[in-house]
Structures are given as structure tokens and as C-alpha cells.
Amino acid sequence: MSRPAVSSTDRFGVTLLFSLIAHGVLALGLTFSFEPPVRRLPALDVILVQSANAQKPDKADFLAQANNQGGGEHDKARRPTEPLSSPVPKPDPGVAPRPVEAGAPRPTPPSEAELLTQRRADFSVRTQKRSEEMPALQQPTARELIEKKVEMARLAEEIQRESEAYAKRPKRKFISANTKEYEYAAYMKAWVARVERIGNLNYPDEARRQQVHGQLVLTVAINRDGSIKRMDIIQGSGHKVLDDAAQRTVQLSAPFPPLPRTGEDVDELYITRTWQYLPGDVMVNR
Numbered sequence: 001m002s003r004p005a006v007s008s009t010d011r012f013g014v015t016l017l018f019s020l021i022a023h024g025v026l027a028l029g030l031t032f033s034f035e036p037p038v039r040r041l042p043a044l045d046v047i048l049v050q051s052a053n054a055q056k057p058d059k060a061d062f063l064a065q066a067n068n069q070g071g072g073e074h075d076k077a078r079r080p081t082e083p084l085s086s087p088v089p090k091p092d093p094g095v096a097p098r099p100v101e102a103g104a105p106r107p108t109p110p111s112e113a114e115l116l117t118q119r120r121a122d123f124s125v126r127t128q129k130r131s132e133e134m135p136a137l138q139q140p141t142a143r144e145l146i147e148k149k150v151e152m153a154r155l156a157e158e159i160q161r162e163s164e165a166y167a168k169r170p171k172r173k174f175i176s177a178n179t180k181e182y183e184y185a186a187y188m189k190a191w192v193a194r195v196e197r198i199g200n201l202n203y204p205d206e207a208r209r210q211q212v213h214g215q216l217v218l219t220v221a222i223n224r225d226g227s228i229k230r231m232d233i234i235q236g237s238g239h240k241v242l243d244d245a246a247q248r249t250v251q252l253s254a255p256f257p258p259l260p261r262t263g264e265d266v267d268e269l270y271i272t273r274t275w276q277y278l279p280g281d282v283m284v285n286r
Helices: 008-028 112-133 142-167 182-201 205-210 240-253
Strands: 172-175 214-223 228-235 268-278 282-285
Touching (some): 172 182, 182 268, 182 282, 205 240
Parallel strands (some): 172 268
Antiparallel strands (some): 214 268
């Protein structure tokens, strides 16, 4: 295969192109130069350390705000832990605080001394006003003084009389089947035996003929000398013949022995018992 022939016209065009490029470079003054690479110094990392000591290291691996002689088990230098190495907290979206509107300052409460001064001032003013409004008290006359003394003497005499009457009131003692005091329990036991004996000897003939039975509750008051003061039927039997028979039995049994002498010094003894009129014409005191 033969190469194409280059004509003289082509050669002239190529020569003209290189000539224009050379002249353009010379006209613009473009030059090319090669600068040597700049030598960089070794850089040290700047950190913040949490501890410091007085000993200055001979060869520092890092720059910090204080001297810190490192140690440990690693052959290579490791970056110390920084106090602010944690990630920056992200803002938490929430409700924005409400702006506080400027207002009038709150009044300062008065001190204790000021309050005391005000109260004293009010009190003094009010007292003076009342003293001016109140009329002058009239002095009692001689007759009024005498009447007042007589009234006081009368009241004192009445109080003395009531005190004496209260002191003279009889001391009363109430006992029943549940009494456990030795003196009164023994007295009541003898009293029951006496009324049961008299009651069965004088059993009412009408109740025997009509076959009437029942029970009643009777309270007998006995004076200090053993005489009967009064009798009260607390709960009737429903049959008048039995109620009357119980009271008649107490009257037939009197007088009773005098009351026992105790530390209470009783003037009246009240005995409450249940009187039972049972079939078979038997009277029992419980």
C-alpha cells in the first residue's frame, strides 16, 4: 500500500501554523518555570487532657494545655481521652418558653418592726378615741354600797347552808347478787336467808289456792340501824298478790342487823334482789 503524496500547499500550511504559534508565545511573554517542592514541618496534634503533672516530657507526641507524662502498656503513642470528646448534644424539639412580659414589681411585705409600729400606733389612737367617747363612771352612793354588802352577805349565807346540807346528805350503798365485797356480801347473805325463811313460813294463802306463780324484782333500802327506809318494786310479777307478799315478807323480817362498819361509813344500804314464787309453794330470793 503506497503512502499519499504531500503537496507543497500542505507543507506551506503546516509551516505557517507553527510560525503563528511561535510568534504568539513571544508576543504574550509566556514563560514556563519549575519550582522545587516546599518541605513541610512535622505537625503536632493539639488536645485537651484531663490530668497534669509537674514533669515535662522530653519528646511530646501531642500539644495540650498542660504537661502530662504519659504511660501505659502500648508501644505506639495513643491519643489521650479528651474531656469534651463526647458528641455535641442535638437540640431537643419541644415547646418554646413563653416570653415573660415585664410588669410592675411585687410590693415588698413590711417588716416585723414596721407591723409592730403600725399596730402600736393604731392601738394608741383607738384607745384615745374610746377614752374620749366613754363617759365618766359615777361613784356609787353610800346606800348602794350598803345594799351591795347586804346582798353579798345573803349569798354567802345561802352558799354556807347548801354546803352544810350537802355534807349532811346520807351516804348510800347499792348492792345486788353480784356484790363481792366481803363485809356487804356477808351481810346480804344473812339478809337473804332471813327473808327466805320468813317468806316460806308466811307464803300467801291466796297464791297457794289459785296456783299463782311468778317473779319480781324488789329493792329494799335499810338505814344504818337496820330499820327499813323504803321499798321499790323495780319489775312487777304481774300478780298483785305476789308483789304484796314480797313487801309483807320484808316488813315481817325487820328490823335487820345494823349495817357493817367500813371505811365508806354508809348511812343507807340498798339491796336489789329477784323474788321467785315457784310451783310447790316455795319462795326463793336470788
